[in-house]
Amino acid sequence: MTTVPMEFDPAQIEAKSPPEARMYNDDMAKEPMKSALENNPEIYFVPPQRGSEWGTWEFKPGSYYDTTTGSKHPYWKNKKLPSPTKDIDQLRSDLLKWGYCIIENAIATNQIEAMRKRVLEQAEGERQARIAQKTPSGQNINCCINKGRCFEGLIEQDPSIVQGGPLIEQLMTEALGPDWICTSLIAAISLKGGVPQALHQDQTDSAEALKPTLVNTLTAISDIDQNNGGTLLIPGSHDVLSRAMRERRPVGKLPPAINLEAPAGSITLTDGRILHGTGINHTDEPRIVMLNSMQTNWKRQQENWMLSVRPEVLERASQKLLQRMGFQATTGSQTNEGHGFGAQGLIGEQAGALRDFRLAADRGEYLRVGELGPNSSQQDLQAPFTLRKVVADARSGGASAPLGIGGNHEIGG
Ligand SMILES: [Fe+2]
Known part of the structure; x- marks a missing residue:
C-alpha cells in the first residue's frame, strides 16, 4: 500500500492555510457592498x-x-x-x-x-x-x-x-x-x-x-x-x-x-x-x-434554461430566441461534449448550437460518449452518439447556419 504524502492531507492543508497565507487574500473581495452597507446601514436594515x-x-x-x-x-x-x-x-x-x-x-x-x-x-x-x-x-x-x-x-x-x-x-x-x-x-x-x-x-x-x-x-x-x-x-x-x-x-x-x-x-x-x-x-x-x-454571454444565467424550457417552446423557438436563452455555446462557455469549441455564441451558429442535445434528452434518446478504447466492440465504436449527429448536421448545415471560426472541436493546452 502506498502512503499519501502528508502535504495532501486535509488537516495539514488547513494548518498551512491561515488567512494571511492565502493568495489574493484581500478585503476588496467583499467590496463594494461591504463598505456601502457599513457606511449606509439604513439601506439594508428593514425594521x-x-x-x-x-x-x-x-x-x-x-x-x-x-x-x-x-x-x-x-x-x-x-x-x-x-x-x-x-x-x-x-x-x-x-x-x-x-x-x-x-x-x-x-x-x-x-x-x-x-x-x-x-x-x-x-x-x-x-x-x-x-x-x-x-x-x-x-x-x-x-x-x-x-x-x-x-x-x-x-x-x-x-x-x-x-x-x-x-x-x-x-x-x-x-x-x-x-x-x-x-x-x-x-x-x-x-x-x-x-x-x-x-x-x-x-x-x-x-x-x-x-x-x-x-x-x-x-x-x-x-x-x-x-x-x-x-x-x-x-x-x-x-x-x-x-x-x-x-x-x-x-x-x-x-x-x-x-x-x-x-x-x-x-x-x-x-x-x-x-x-x-x-x-x-x-x-x-x-x-x-x-x-x-x-x-454578457460568458456568465452563468439566473434561469437554468437548459433544463427549464418546455420542449414545445424549444421546438418553435427562433434562432434569435435560442441564442438569447444561451442555447449557443462559445469556446469558453456551455460547450456540450466538446460541441461549441470555435463558436462565438452567434445567432444560428451551428458550430455552437445546443438545442438538439436537449431535445434528444427529452425524447430519452440522448446517447453520450462514454468509456471507449482499443478493445471496445464495433457496436460500441459505431454507436449512434448524439454528438455524432449534431456535429454532422453542423458540418452539412444550411447557408443560414454559419460554422464558428475554426469550426472544429480542438482546443490548445
Ligand atoms: Fe435586483
Whole structure:
C-alpha cells in the first residue's frame, strides 16, 4: 500500500492555510457592498413591522423606502434625473450618468394589456396550484418563457411585441458588447403589505469595471411611482460604487434613494451596478414589473434554461430566441461534449448550437460518449452518439447556419 504524502492531507492543508497565507487574500473581495452597507446601514436594515404597517406611507428624509420620485425629492428635484424619452442620445447619456434610463412607449398599449392579463391569470393559477413563489414584496412568476407566447417576444425584443425593441438592442450592444444573452424573465408583483427589498446590485462580478456586465430591463405593466412600489434606486450609484473599487477606497455616504416613476408601457434600463430594490405598494392594485435581464454571454444565467424550457417552446423557438436563452455555446462557455469549441455564441451558429442535445434528452434518446478504447466492440465504436449527429448536421448545415471560426472541436493546452 502506498502512503499519501502528508502535504495532501486535509488537516495539514488547513494548518498551512491561515488567512494571511492565502493568495489574493484581500478585503476588496467583499467590496463594494461591504463598505456601502457599513457606511449606509439604513439601506439594508428593514425594521420588523406587521404587513399592515407598511401601508402608512409618508415621506421621511433619510429613509430609503419611505421616499418619493426624483421630481418631488428635495435632494434630487433640480438635478435633471432621467424622465421617459424616445431620444436615443438622451437615453445613452442617462444610462451612463445615472445608471438608468426610461424608454417611453417601448411597448404599445394593447400589448401591455395582454401581458397584464396573462400575468394576473398566471399568478392566480400558481396560487391555486399551491406553487406560488411568494416574496417579501408579494409574488414572483419565474421562468415566464413557459407561461405565454407574449413572453417569448419580450425576451426576443420582437418589434411585434416590443415596438422599442430595435432601440433597446442597440443600447444593450453598446453596454454589453455583441452576442449578449438573457439571464431570466421574471414577473415581479408587489402587493399591499409587502416589505421593501434591501438595496442591492444585480451584477455581483466585475465591480470595478468601467462598464456593466448586466443590464436589466424593467417593463412597467402598470404606471409606477411612490404610491405603488416604484422601484427604489440611488441615481448614479453604479458609478459611485465602481469608482470606489477602482480607487481602492471604501464607499462613503450615499445620496438618498428615490422611487422610480415610469408610465405603463415604458421600459427602464438599469445598469447592473446600480443600487436598487423593490418599493412598497401602498395601493390595493398589484404593481407588476417584468424583469427581463440581459448579460454578457460568458456568465452563468439566473434561469437554468437548459433544463427549464418546455420542449414545445424549444421546438418553435427562433434562432434569435435560442441564442438569447444561451442555447449557443462559445469556446469558453456551455460547450456540450466538446460541441461549441470555435463558436462565438452567434445567432444560428451551428458550430455552437445546443438545442438538439436537449431535445434528444427529452425524447430519452440522448446517447453520450462514454468509456471507449482499443478493445471496445464495433457496436460500441459505431454507436449512434448524439454528438455524432449534431456535429454532422453542423458540418452539412444550411447557408443560414454559419460554422464558428475554426469550426472544429480542438482546443490548445
Ligand atoms: Fe435586483
